[in-house]
Amino acid sequence: MRAHGHQSALRIVFALYLLAVCVIVFAPQPDAERFTGIVAVIARAAEAWGIPFEIAYPVLEFTANIALFVPFGLLVPLIAPLWHPWLVIASGLAVSCLIEFTQTALPSRFPTASDLLANTLGTALGVALLAVFMRLRSRARHSG
Numbered sequence: 001m002r003a004h005g006h007q008s009a010l011r012i013v014f015a016l017y018l019l020a021v022c023v024i025v026f027a028p029q030p031d032a033e034r035f036t037g038i039v040a041v042i043a044r045a046a047e048a049w050g051i052p053f054e055i056a057y058p059v060l061e062f063t064a065n066i067a068l069f070v071p072f073g074l075l076v077p078l079i080a081p082l083w084h085p086w087l088v089i090a091s092g093l094a095v096s097c098l099i100e101f102t103q104t105a106l107p108s109r110f111p112t113a114s115d116l117l118a119n120t121l122g123t124a125l126g127v128a129l130l131a132v133f134m135r136l137r138s139r140a141r142h143s144g
Helices: 003-026 029-047 053-079 085-103 113-143
Strands: none
Touching: 003 029, 003 053, 003 085, 029 053, 053 085, 053 113, 085 113
């Protein structure tokens, strides 16, 4: 695939990712639970191992918010390769702020500072994973 086609494909994947994020974070709570309900299911299962739901659920929700933004940190640098990693991370924070601000106007949703932190960490993790992958790929090309 040529570079232009590759960029177009990445942009389509990114648009689909953003659409999925919007559905997850802006859907009314009962509808959103179709996507996020797995967190509660796992937290309930953790009770069988002696981990109280009140501890498991917030930890799993925080982890899920990290995972939600890892693709942001992976895809943005591929779409905008001239962006400095810190700009990508700041963009993840800005998008997270926009989400949390918008949730203040939604009756069944509520913003949290922990979501801002988790989403930003997810973006940073995505950036770091991409950097490691690119470095390994570069080494493999130069040693082969």
